[in-house]
Amino acid sequence: MSDLLERLRERGWRLTAQRRVVAEVLDGDHVHLTADEVHARAIARLPEISRATVYNTLGEMVSIGEVVEVATDGRAKRYDPNAHRPHQHLVCSGCGTVRDVHPHGDPLAALPAAERFGFTVSAAEVTYRGLCPDCS
Amino acid sequence: MSDLLERLRERGWRLTAQRRVVAEVLDGDHVHLTADEVHARAIARLPEISRATVYNTLGEMVSIGEVVEVATDGRAKRYDPNAHRPHQHLVCSGCGTVRDVHPHGDPLAALPAAERFGFTVSAAEVTYRGLCPDCS
DNA sequence: TTCTTGACTTAGACGGAGTCCAATGTACGA
DNA sequence: TCGTACATTGGACTCCGTCTAAGTCAAGAA
Structure with a gap:
């Protein structure tokens, strides 16, 4: 997932502690977390990180195609880090x-x-x- | 769609003005309306109808399989009255x-x-x- | 027809998910 | 090191949907 951080930087994005933590959390377990679950796990590593930043960072990753949003129902969207292979x-x-x-x-x-x-x-x-x- | 009302009644459900109006609205245009759009159109015919009743009635129709919920994005669900044929x-x-x-x-x-x-x-x-x- | 009763409807409060904003903080090029 | 454009924060806000308590009424019974 450091590849991801590298790719983000190539796009002119700043490398902040918050973005690093979000990327690590998503890559950590290969499950499909909701934004709030990502936030909860990110807080364990970086207590001050805000919900808005998690949403922003996830949105950025989705927009460059590194992460896929899964809208399973009326429930919260989930984020799928396994974007490299069609499934x-x-x-x-x-x-x-x-x-x-x-x-x-x-x-x-x-x-x-x-x-x-x-x-x-x-x-x-x-x-x-x-x-x-x-x-x- | 009067079939639908009949089927509802066979299930022991009361036939109320509100339910009739929701069924008529859904059947009216064969587009995929959101719950709030259904509510807006229902109000045109029955001004006192409440949002909660529209949600209840749509939920009932979904549960008996007469209407299908379509979640196309993270936004509001849409309701598809064309449930009689798989698509x-x-x-x-x-x-x-x-x-x-x-x-x-x-x-x-x-x-x-x-x-x-x-x-x-x-x-x-x-x-x-x-x-x-x-x-x- | 009228009565009875339990199901239906209502308005508004409530909840979760997500967005927005102004103020504050900071990564990184010069 | 410094300046500044960009990122972060937290809290208010919106949107969609659910819940609740009180009032209403459809439909079977008499």
Whole structure:
């Protein structure tokens, strides 16, 4: 993830303690944390870090494509540091846990031209829903 | 949509003016309205109807499967009255317009058992993203 | 028809998630 | 080292949705 910090700097972004901590927290466990969970873990390392900074930093990482936002429902967005390989998400309807999954085939190919209504279609996001072992 | 009201009644639900109006509004235009948009249109017909009732009624319709919730972004959920036939959604990244689309194949079939992690997977939602003719 | 009753509706308070802002702090080039 | 443009802070604010207590009313019973 120091690569990420390097890439951020190449874009002219300042390297601050706050940004470093957010990057480390996200990279630490490969789970999909909410912004507030990131904040809670960041506070453990840098007690003064504010919620607004966490939101700003996550937003910056998303905008350069290093992190992917996962909007699983009406719940809080989660942040996925595994942006380097295409994948989809499996979400537990009970507890909201998110897992990365790799279905076969390209979901884009399933949409015929006649169903594109003149759109320039660039991506397909698939969300599988169900109950995890703990919730079922 | 009077079918819907009938089905609601068969479930032992009372037929009230409020529920009738929400059903009519949703059925009126086949667009994907947010709860507040439904509320605004319902008020035009029944000025005293409250926001809470609109939320309750939409929730009931979702729970019996007559209406589908669509969460296209982190913003307000939209309600899709076209629940009688399986379909997916094509969202314009520019203006947010949502269109119903019908890809071939079953997206659930693309997820092998080894990628299900013990979940009981019950549904797959596909969101295609791109730019509509007006925005591209 | 009127009565009864429990389900429905209401307004407003409340909560979580996220954004905004003015004041303060600081990374980094000169 | 210094200056300043950019980052951070914390608290207020918005938006979306849920909850609650009190009042209302649909529909079956008599």
